[in-house]
Amino acid sequence: MIDTRIDLLVLHGLAVKKAGRPADVAGVLGRAEDEVSSALADAVAAGRAIGANDTYMVTPAGRAWLDEQYPSVFASFRQDPAATETYERFERINRKLLALFTDWQMVPAPGGGRTPNDHTDPDYDRGIIDRLGVQHERAEKVLERFAELEARLGVYRDRLESAYDRVLAGDHDWVSGARIDSYHTVWFELHEDLLRMLGREREEAP
Amino acid sequence: MTNVTARVLVLDGATVPDREEIGNKGVSIARMLALGLPVPPAFVLPIEECRRFHAAGDRLDDELWDAVLEGVGALEEATGRRFGDPERPLLVSVRSGAAVSMPGMMDTILNLGMTDEVEAGLARLTGDPEFARSTHVRFVHEFGHTVLGADLLEEPGDHESVDAARAAIAEDSGEEVPREPHAQLRAAIHAVFGSWSSRRAKAYRRHWGISEDGGTAVIVQAMVFGNLDGESGTGVLFTRDPLTGAPRPYGEWLPRGQGEDVVSGTHDCLPLSALADQLPGVHDRLLDAAALLEREHGDVQDIEFTVEQGRLYLLQTRAAKRSPAAAVRTAVDLAEEGAIDREQALCRVSVEQLLTVLAPRLAGDAAATAEVVARGVPACPGVAAGVAVDDADGRDGDLVLVRPTTSPEDVAGMIAARAVVTERGGSTSHAAVVSRALGRPSVVGVGEGVTEGLLGREVTVDGSDGVVYAGRLPTEEVRPQDVPGLERLLEWAREVSPAGVVDDAPDVVDLDAGDGVVDAEGAADPAALAERLRGARAARGAALASAAGARAVLDAGVPVVVRRAGQPAAALLLRLAQQQIARRRERGA
Numbered sequence: 001m002i003d004t005r006i007d008l009l010v011l012h013g014l015a016v017k018k019a020g021r022p023a024d025v026a027g028v029l030g031r032a033e034d035e036v037s038s039a040l041a042d043a044v045a046a047g048r049a050i051g052a053n054d055t056y057m058v059t060p061a062g063r064a065w066l067d068e069q070y071p072s073v074f075a076s077f078r079q080d081p082a083a084t085e086t087y088e089r090f091e092r093i094n095r096k097l098l099a100l101f102t103d104w105q106m107v108p109a110p111g112g113g114r115t116p117n118d119h120t121d122p123d124y125d126r127g128i129i130d131r132l133g134v135q136h137e138r139a140e141k142v143l144e145r146f147a148e149l150e151a152r153l154g155v156y157r158d159r160l161e162s163a164y165d166r167v168l169a170g171d172h173d174w175v176s177g178a179r180i181d182s183y184h185t186v187w188f189e190l191h192e193d194l195l196r197m198l199g200r201e202r203e204e205a206p
Numbered sequence: 207m208t209n210v211t212a213r214v215l216v217l218d219g220a221t222v223p224d225r226e227e228i229g230n231k232g233v234s235i236a237r238m239l240a241l242g243l244p245v246p247p248a249f250v251l252p253i254e255e256c257r258r259f260h261a262a263g264d265r266l267d268d269e270l271w272d273a274v275l276e277g278v279g280a281l282e283e284a285t286g287r288r289f290g291d292p293e294r295p296l297l298v299s300v301r302s303g304a305a306v307s308m309p310g311m312m313d314t315i316l317n318l319g320m321t322d323e324v325e326a327g328l329a330r331l332t333g334d335p336e337f338a339r340s341t342h343v344r345f346v347h348e349f350g351h352t353v354l355g356a357d358l359l360e361e362p363g364d365h366e367s368v369d370a371a372r373a374a375i376a377e378d379s380g381e382e383v384p385r386e387p388h389a390q391l392r393a394a395i396h397a398v399f400g401s402w403s404s405r406r407a408k409a410y411r412r413h414w415g416i417s418e419d420g421g422t423a424v425i426v427q428a429m430v431f432g433n434l435d436g437e438s439g440t441g442v443l444f445t446r447d448p449l450t451g452a453p454r455p456y457g458e459w460l461p462r463g464q465g466e467d468v469v470s471g472t473h474d475c476l477p478l479s480a481l482a483d484q485l486p487g488v489h490d491r492l493l494d495a496a497a498l499l500e501r502e503h504g505d506v507q508d509i510e511f512t513v514e515q516g517r518l519y520l521l522q523t524r525a526a527k528r529s530p531a532a533a534v535r536t537a538v539d540l541a542e543e544g545a546i547d548r549e550q551a552l553c554r555v556s557v558e559q560l561l562t563v564l565a566p567r568l569a570g571d572a573a574a575t576a577e578v579v580a581r582g583v584p585a586c587p588g589v590a591a592g593v594a595v596d597d598a599d600g601r602d603g604d605l606v607l608v609r610p611t612t613s614p615e616d617v618a619g620m621i622a623a624r625a626v627v628t629e630r631g632g633s634t635s636h637a638a639v640v641s642r643a644l645g646r647p648s649v650v651g652v653g654e655g656v657t658e659g660l661l662g663r664e665v666t667v668d669g670s671d672g673v674v675y676a677g678r679l680p681t682e683e684v685r686p687q688d689v690p691g692l693e694r695l696l697e698w699a700r701e702v703s704p705a706g707v708v709d710d711a712p713d714v715v716d717l718d719a720g721d722g723v724v725d726a727e728g729a730a731d732p733a734a735l736a737e738r739l740r741g742a743r744a745a746r747g748a749a750l751a752s753a754a755g756a757r758a759v760l761d762a763g764v765p766v767v768v769r770r771a772g773q774p775a776a777a778l779l780l781r782l783a784q785q786q787i788a789r790r791r792e793r794g795a
Contacts, residue, residue, distance in 0.1 A: 015615070017614060018615035018617070019599075098634040098635065098636070099634050101634070102633060102634040102638065102639065105639065106633075106642065107527055108527075109527065109529060115529055115562070115587075116562060116587065116642070118556050118558040118559055118562075120559075121527065123307065126308070129309045130309040130310065130406075133310055133406040137406075138357055165409070168406070168409055169413040170414070176639055176640075176643045177643055178621070178644050179621070179644075182643075184639055184640070185617075188617075188636050188640075189614050191636070192613050192614050192615075202611050202613065202630075
């Protein structure tokens with residue numbers, strides 16, 4: 001288990017989201033809001049973050065500091081074969097999920113090409129929600145493994161579960177909506193979180 | 207329909223049982239048979255058997271199993287093949303079929319009855335050992351994944367052996383894929399019934415208030431082969447052109463093709479005319495069947511078919527997917543042919559489809575003469591222009607976000623931008639998913655280092671063709687007369703809707719002005735909106751483009767909607783007509 005310092009964690013959580021209120025960052029980290037608030041205030045005092053109207057952002061200096069800290073703070077995570085092996089599994093699910101989000105948004109058109117999904121075909125949508133369910137169950141297993149290595153990552157399981165639950169209930173925006181904590185939004189943040197912890201570059205899907 | 211033992215129904219089209227009895231897929235097969243159409247033979251374990259299965263503690267009783275064996279016998283008799291016989295092998299598919307389809311149910315397993323011996327027999331019959339082997343591997347994978355719940359990381363590779371696939375499944379699930387055909391069938395039926403109580407299916411029923419007391423039927427159907435000889439093949443047929451809506455059949459034909467080959471897009475298919483040249487009798491029969499199915503369903507059909515040794519089989523028919531332009535044209539044509547009425551035609555076209563059809567496009571020759579500054583993969587359709595920046599968050603004006611790749615940090619910038627361009631990634635990258643969710647035209651994968659040269663320049667992004675142009679190119683409106691069928695449809699909408707749509711009118715109640723502004727999302731409560739509009743002579747507002755807004759206009763008896771900039775009159779009118787039809791139906795009900 002990694003004992004990650006709260007000063008690094010709040011900045012890391014903020015970097016994953018880019019800008020956020022203490023409550024958002026606390027949600028990503030699974031920590032108490034007042035603890036996060038005071039750590040954010042410290043980060044501002046150290047010049048690593050700026051804040052206005054209760055919303056914070058990482059400064060360039062904060063970014064540089066994070067990049068400097070990551071290799072030592074996550075050294076054991078980076079060297080743990082269990083972490084890299086689990087990340088490989090994550091990547092495979094990632095490819096399936098991104099293909100699925102694409103199918104959700106764009107329907108393969110006869111004769112090639114795709115047209116935007118206007119959600120007039122409930123069978124088509126249901127098929128994709130079914131595929132999301134299959135990947136969600138695989139993602140749960142991966143997150144259980146990650147949570148054993150870094151308890152904080154277990155928070156993503158709850159956030160994904162809550163997005164999936166809303167999709168099942170017919171709130172279609174929760175598949176890939178960009179302005180809410182949709183399944184894709186949470187997955188995208190998880191991906192960024194893992195890339196930062198592991199010190200890897202983003203490999204985009206074809 | 208023949209009762210084997212009253213526990214299993216062999217479908218023969220003599221009667222069409224209820225959805226509640228045999229589920230929607232079973233009904234679909236029975237309906238095709240009742241029309242006299244050629245469908246591979248099938249039998250059904252009715253939904254009632256699913257209840258018994260659960261009441262007995264998730265057990266298939268012996269009497270039911272005897273009935274299943276008799277059902278298999280009926281398929282053997284109809285096909286002249288035998289289950290597990292290498293010389294003339296019968297393979298079957300097993301599908302679930304609830305009255306209401308829902309996520310979490312086991313869907314389909316193909317090629318049950320496959321063994322090492324059958325694989326060898328199939329290799330001889332088809333003259334294609336590679337096909338026999340890959341069918342076997344796919345069967346093992348599918349069975350392992352769907353029935354045994356193995357979580358395999360990869361799809362079967364091109365050269366994976368059956369033994370390797372079996373070993374991977376045994377390691378992950380702790381269970382073997384049965385080698386005996388009847389054991390495969392029994393386990394598959396077990397899995398379909400069991401999937402009714404899967405976690406996801408239960409969660410779905412809880413959300414939607416669907417009774418736990420239902421269940422799923424199981425359909426067992428003979429598989430047919432499109433790769434047996436020179437008079438075999440597989441294909442798809444659309445009863446009308448799904449791109450343009452033109453009233454002529456459109457389809458693809460793959461001689462010696464099997465199963466998913468056509469749909470998967472991995473093979474180069476021939477046009478339907480090739481089938482007409484090769485097997486004219488089959489082609490004529492197919493077109494007759496297609497016309498019959500379109501009439502029966504009152505909508506354009508997408509039909510999957512296979513020809514086995516010169517004999518046509520229809521595997522599936524469903525309402526065809528179509529382009530937005532085709533949706534307009536087919537709805538009008540079907541109504542003019544009398545297949546549906548005008549109100550149905552108005553409901554067949556969604557407002558979103560209409561907006562897509564009417565979206566502004568690059569003016570005629572503007573693109574031809576413009577400088578192309580980047581080319582990539584089209585990720586979200588549409589055209590937009592602005593100044594290229596690498597961070598659009600918090601900035602004003604028309605901006606195009608250009609990035610090597612995107613991370614969650616860029617989402618705020620994508621919201622602020624008019625369009626998005628990335629260097630890396632394809633049509634399924636995070637950037638592509640987010641830009642589509644936001645409706646921002648985007649081009650992805652333009653190549654390493656390309657975006658740097660764009661920064662600070664004004665560019666136009668064509669997300670439909672995947673091209674970025676220098677400068678701000680002119681766009682042009684699409685007029686209703688440019689879209690085949692649309693003027694007619696709008697005529698009908700005017701007849702239906704008591705409220706008209708105009709460019710200007712006196713005494714307008716403007717929902718976007720002054721106090722109490724109602725935005726598009728704020729229109730969720732039509733009653734409150736109708737109260738606000740009561741007595742108005744004319745209304746205007748972003749909220750009126752929504753279904754709830756149109757409903758409020760009609761409920762308040764407002765005679766005229768004044769369109770705002772950016773609101774196509776056609777879309778407002780269609781919305782009003784659709785809501786008026788819905789109101790009438792509710793009153794009638």
